[in-house]
Amino acid sequence: MSQELIRIVENIARDKNIDKESIFADLEAALVSAARKAFSTSEETEIEVFIDRDNGNITAYKDGEKLDVKRFGRIAAQTAKQVMIQKLKADERESIFAEYVKRKGEAVNGSIARFEGGTMVIDLSNRVEAIMPKSEQIGGETHHVGERLRCMILDVREVSSQVRIILSRTHPDFIKRLFELEVPEVTEGIIEIKALAREAGYRTKIAVESHDDKVDAVGACVGVRGSRIRNIVDELSGEKIDIVRWSDSSQTLIANALKPAEVSEIAICFELGRATVVVTEDQLSLAIGKHGQNVRLAARLTSWDIDILTPEEYNAGVERLAECVTSIEGVDDSFVDQLLALGIISVLDLEEVGSEPLIEELGVDEDTAVKAVELAENVAKEIASEKKQAEDILEQEQARTEDEDEDEDTEPGLGIDLPQ
Incomplete structure (x- = not known):
């Protein structure tokens, strides 16, 4: 029986990924509970149980006096079993949490176990289930029970004595994990993903840079005849991916x-x-x-x-800006060029930027800078008024067109009483 106990502990440790010492400690605690039940002792009574880690022999003591463990009885054994089950579950929960909290952000494979409303329950292994909420699923994708699915561990939490592992296929970092799996140069750090923007299920833009002059970042990510990027696109059910050079x-x-x-x-x-x-x-x-x-x-x-902007829109904005600022005494086109160099290409930009950057960046005197911004504000108001008038006219035209369409659809009455 002693050697069998050792084998049982080793099997549990291997199957549940629990430390053997933790299982032995749980067994000893369970046997202490069993001893109290068997000998009807109070909490004040000192009960100690030791299991030899090498041969599995069990020794027990009550207030320093050795006990016969064979006298524990059936009820005490049942108590030990219940305590042991509870402690093993707690150990397993802690083991799962410790393992998966370190794996946050990793890509994992699992099979769909079932659906609970819009939530997908995914089996990651024989002992671990994870969930993928509707919000983390790619819109438009359809899946079925038993299907193998690749996803990313988004979060790991302990909720109501349970470990909740939350998966995602919509998070931008999921794209990074897929590139790491498909493009060895990304994994090795030769190619770096510098930035990424994604609208899951539709399109992703990813900026990459090579740290090796001999390796083309975009070409390596695309792969020979597009093989690497095709694998990623297929995994994402056709989501478009633009790879751009950083x-x-x-x-x-x-x-x-x-x-x-x-x-x-x-x-x-x-x-x-x-x-x-x-x-x-x-x-x-x-x-x-x-x-x-x-x-x-x-x-x-x-x-x-x-x-x-189109060239026409850009030029119109610049012309209006030039007319505005060159109306100030002592200001010429060189000031307009300076504004354009600062990225100020319209009176709206000038109004928003204010006078301070003109003084600090361009060295313009305060009176001129303030005057320029005031004029820009006035012109901006005119633009807003013109825009409002244009919108009102458009609305009137649309309303008149709708009225005319209704009149055409209405058949006029003849106003004649036909004989019976």
Whole structure:
């Protein structure tokens, strides 16, 4: 029996991933409870139980006097069993928590065990189940019980004496984990993922940089004939992934991030954290993207607010700015050029920036700077008024068109009483 106890402890330790010493300690605590039950002792009575870790022999003492463990009886054995089960469950829970809390952010594979409402329950191993809430699932994907699924460990919590492992397929870091799995150069640190922006299920933009001149960052991520990126896209059920080259130059990075659109010009205003990007008419829809997705992701990838303008819109803004500031006595076109160099390309920008940067950055005297901003504010009000009038006219035109359409759909009465 003693050697069998050793084998049982070893099997439990291996199957449940619990430290053997912890199991022996639980057994001893359970046998103490059993001894109290068997000998009807109070809590004040000192009961000690020792299990030899080498041969499994059990010795017990009550107030220093050795006890016969064979006299514990059936009720005491049942008590020991219940205590042991509770302690083993607690140990297993602690073991699972300790293991998975260290694995937060890792990509894991599991099989779908069942669905509980919109939540997916995923079996990670024979002893561990995790959940993927609806919010962490990629919209539009359909899955079935038994399907193998790759996901990321988002969080690990202890809730009501249970370990709750939360998985995600929508988190941006899940994309990083997939690139680490598919692109060895990313795992090895040769290629670094510098920035990432994602709208799960639709599109991801990822900026990469190579720390080895011999390795092309974009080419390595794409793979031979697109093999590597295809594997990632397939894993994400067709989500589009744009891989762009990282640059420390904000202008270059913004131009790269807006691809596949070709950019004509970029004006950066550090004061506003804004980049004004000029694209030709034929590139406008590409730059903005469907429902504004391309420019939105580019803005998040680069950490710049991005405004997209056509050359006509850009030139109109610059002309109005020039008319505004050159009306000040002593100010010429060189001041306009200085404003453009600061990324101020319209009276709206000038109004928002204020006079302080003009004084500090351009060395303009305070009176001129304040006057320029005041004039910009007045012109900005005129622009807002013109915009409001244009919107009102458009609404009136739409209302009139709708009324005319209703009149055409209504058949006029003849006003004649027909004979019976």
